[in-house]
Amino acid sequence: MASHHYTSTAKALHWLMAALLFGLLALGFYMHDLPLSPEKLQLYSWHKWAGVSAFLLVLFRLLWRVTHRPPALPETMPKLVQFAAHAGHFGLYVLMIAIPLSGWLMSSAKGFQTVWFGVLPIPDLLDKNKEVGDLLQTVHMSLNLLFIAVLAGHIGAALKHHFVDKDDILIRMAPRHSKEK
Amino acid sequence: MKRLALALAFATLIPAAHAVEYTQIQPDKSAINFVYKQMGVAVDGKFKKFSSTLNFDPAKPAAAKASFDVELASVDTGAPEGDQEVAGKPWFNTKVFPSAKFVSGTVKPLGGNKYEVAGQLSIKGKTQDVVVPATFTAQGNTGIFDGSFTIRRADFSIGEGSWAKFDIVANDVQIKFRITASTK
Numbered sequence: 079m080a081s082h083h084y085t086s087t088a089k090a091l092h093w094l095m096a097a098l099l100f101g102l103l104a105l106g107f108y109m110h111d112l113p114l115s116p117e118k119l120q121l122y123s124w125h126k127w128a129g130v131s132a133f134l135l136v137l138f139r140l141l142w143r144v145t146h147r148p149p150a151l152p153e154t155m156p157k158l159v160q161f162a163a164h165a166g167h168f169g170l171y172v173l174m175i176a177i178p179l180s181g182w183l184m185s186s187a188k189g190f191q192t193v194w195f196g197v198l199p200i201p202d203l204l205d206k207n208k209e210v211g212d213l214l215q216t217v218h219m220s221l222n223l224l225f226i227a228v229l230a231g232h233i234g235a236a237l238k239h240h241f242v243d244k245d246d247i248l249i250r251m252a253p254r255h256s257k258e259k
Numbered sequence: 260m261k262r263l264a265l266a267l268a269f270a271t272l273i274p275a276a277h278a279v280e281y282t283q284i285q286p287d288k289s290a291i292n293f294v295y296k297q298m299g300v301a302v303d304g305k306f307k308k309f310s311s312t313l314n315f316d317p318a319k320p321a322a323a324k325a326s327f328d329v330e331l332a333s334v335d336t337g338a339p340e341g342d343q344e345v346a347g348k349p350w351f352n353t354k355v356f357p358s359a360k361f362v363s364g365t366v367k368p369l370g371g372n373k374y375e376v377a378g379q380l381s382i383k384g385k386t387q388d389v390v391v392p393a394t395f396t397a398q399g400n401t402g403i404f405d406g407s408f409t410i411r412r413a414d415f416s417i418g419e420g421s422w423a424k425f426d427i428v429a430n431d432v433q434i435k436f437r438i439t440a441s442t443k
């Protein structure tokens with residue numbers, strides 16, 4: 079039988095990325111509306127650096143996920159709800175890959191290369207092209223709106239498990255509850 | 260007008276046979292681009308409109324003359340927001356200073372197809388001496404001039420106020436040009 083707890087690595091990745099992604103979402107919408115200024119350009123760079131970091135983290139997280147089976151869902155959950163939970167998690171992974179990818183491609187198409195922390199140049203996968211750049215900006219934003227919707231469902235479900243169903247779904251992702259590496 | 264009359268007078272005096280003078284700029288095959296660094300990352304831009312005059316005879320490089328008039332509002336920084344910003348007061352202030360000017364002084368042949376063009380560059384009411392290395396490649400009755408040089412934006416007060424520091428937008432801006440000209 080599978081363990082009832084997530085590994086501490088999985089937990090660390092979960093909460094680290096949660097903080098990073100909320101920061102990226104807030105920063106993304108905030109910086110987009112700023113008038114052009116040195117601060118805006120600075121924030122754009124920081125957003126891109128943090129976004130690339132999130133991309134690398136999710137790749138590592140996926141690797142961890144396929145090599146470390148997460149605990150099974152409680153038997154009490156109906157099959158359909160279990161399916162919805164898995165589909166939701168799958169969607170979150172897809173978006174965590176697609177959003178930074180679209181940001182990276184957008185930056186390439188707009189002609190503003192990403193240099194991670196100002197040190198490591200990330201190759202431009204697309205040639206400079208205004209139409210493609212504008213399209214990818216729309217894609218990046220739309221995926222983010224979708225991400226927010228899925229996250230709302232994710233958080234809502236976690237809270238329902240904790241406060242309504244009173245099961246251990248939220249607890250088993252909580253930092254202190256780690257009996258196993 | 261006077262200069263034109265003078266030129267015509269000379270033209271009738273000098274036998275045209277041996278002189279190949281490149282004078283007709285072909286705008287569609289010419290470009291003035293620039294590269295600036297934003298937080299250490301190189302970004303390309305260009306000026307879409309400029310006019311120029313040119314007299315270049317490879318046999319008499321020292322007599323060559325060139326002048327450029329770049330319409331600063333035609334700037335393409337890579338982002339529409341950026342184009343608007345640099346037309347504004349802290350940058351080019353195109354309302355008051357619509358164009359940048361380059362006027363050549365002495366032209367020094369460096370051997371082969373290389374030349375060094377000294378001249379004066381005026382932007383935003385400030386004039387600086389610049390030395391522009393260029394190469395010339397003849398292709399039938401057209402000739403291509405290629406070159407690049409670096410200016411410091413602060414020398415021309417380009418990017419004042421909150422932009423005056425160089426941590427976000429670097430001081431050095433590389434100007435690259437390719438001018439295609441044909442003989443008459």
Ligand code: HEM
Pocket residue numbers: 099102103104105106107109110122125126127128129130132133174177178179180181182184185192215218219222
């Ligand atoms: C998971 C990672 C990321 C998240 C959650 C995220 C989120 C966001 C959000 C919410 C916006 C505002 C959308 C808008 O209003 O247009 C935004 C804009 C932007 N993002 Fe990201 N982003 C991520 C990764 C990246 C990456 C990796 C890059 C580039 C390497 C990037 C580049 C940009 C740019 C350039 C904008 C501004 C678009 C504009 O205003 O022109 N993002 N991002």
